[in-house]
Amino acid sequence: MTISGDIKKACAREALDIIQNHSVIGLGGGSTISHLIEFIREKPNFKISVVTPSTSTRLLCLKNGLDVLHTELVDHIDLAFDGCDQVDEQLNALKSGGGIHTKEKLIASMADDYILLVDESKFVPVLTFEKPVVLEILEDSMAYVQKKAELLGGKPIMRQSDAKDGFTVSDNGHLLMDVYFDHVADISKLESDLQAIHGVIDTSLFVDVATKALVAGENNMKWYSK
Numbered sequence: 001m002t003i004s005g006d007i008k009k010a011c012a013r014e015a016l017d018i019i020q021n022h023s024v025i026g027l028g029g030g031s032t033i034s035h036l037i038e039f040i041r042e043k044p045n046f047k048i049s050v051v052t053p054s055t056s057t058r059l060l061c062l063k064n065g066l067d068v069l070h071t072e073l074v075d076h077i078d079l080a081f082d083g084c085d086q087v088d089e090q091l092n093a094l095k096s097g098g099g100i101h102t103k104e105k106l107i108a109s110m111a112d113d114y115i116l117l118v119d120e121s122k123f124v125p126v127l128t129f130e131k132p133v134v135l136e137i138l139e140d141s142m143a144y145v146q147k148k149a150e151l152l153g154g155k156p157i158m159r160q161s162d163a164k165d166g167f168t169v170s171d172n173g174h175l176l177m178d179v180y181f182d183h184v185a186d187i188s189k190l191e192s193d194l195q196a197i198h199g200v201i202d203t204s205l206f207v208d209v210a211t212k213a214l215v216a217g218e219n220n221m222k223w224y225s226k
C-alpha cells in the first residue's frame, strides 16, 4: 500500500490537539514525528519541552527553536509520541529500524501516555513479524544470545556495517542482533523470554508499553486505547 505524506501529516495534526501548553513531551523518530515538530513550532503562544531518544529528532527540535531537555534529568513525561514499524490491536508494537529502542522504551515508561502515530498500513490484528525483533546486547554475550535466540525459534543475524569491526553499534555503543521469527504463538511470552536472556539489554518488541495508537487512513482517523 502506498501511503501519502498527507496521511502522516494529518496524523501529526490530530496528535497536536492533545498536547497541553507547557507540558513535557517525548518525541521518537520518523517522518510523522517530524511533521508533529513543525506543527508544534507553528502553533502560536505554545511552549513545550521535549525529551527524545533520537539524534535527528533532537536536531530538528533545536532547529525549530523547541526546548530540548537532557533525558538524564527528567523523571516524568506528560505524553510521548513515537512511530513504529507495526502495531496490533492489543497495542503490541515492533520497531526494527533505528536500533534506539532501549532509550525509546525508557522514555515510553516515563510518560503518562505513550502514543504510537501510524498510518493504516502499519496497523494489523496481530503482529506479523515480517521484520526482525532487534536485540541490543552486550558484546561478550554475542554467541550466547545467538544460541538462546535460536532455542526460542529465532534466526539471529548480527547487524553489520563498518562501524565496529564490521558490526553496527547502537546509540549506547552496544551490538544489535536482528532476530527473525517465522511464527510467534505468544508475543508476550516471546518478549519476556528474550528479556530474560543475560546479555540482552532490551528488545524492540513493545508489549504493554503503548497506551494509545492513532491510526490514520486516507479518509479516516481512529484512536485505539489500552
Ligand code: 5RP
Pocket (backbone or CB within 6 Å): 008, 028, 029, 030, 031, 032, 033, 082, 083, 084, 085, 094, 095, 096, 097, 098, 099, 117, 119
Ligand atoms: C523505526 C521506527 C520509526 O519510529 C518509524 O519507522 C517511523 O515511521 P514513520 O516515518 O512512518 O513515522 O519505529 O523502527
